[in-house]
Amino acid sequence: MQEKQHKSIQMETALCVRLLKMLLCSKVINQPTYDKVIKRYKGKEAA
Numbered sequence: 001m002q003e004k005q006h007k008s009i010q011m012e013t014a015l016c017v018r019l020l021k022m023l024l025c026s027k028v029i030n031q032p033t034y035d036k037v038i039k040r041y042k043g044k045e046a047a
Contacts, residue, residue: 013041 020037023029 016041 017038020029020034024031024034
């Protein structure tokens, strides 16, 4: 059960990262904003 939950969290993270990359590529957000969000996400993942 826990593994299933972990997998869905991983998929969610991958989706968020992909969305962020799309925003970055279309110039909706800039590189520093992207880096800041990714850093925060990686911190959450480690916790």
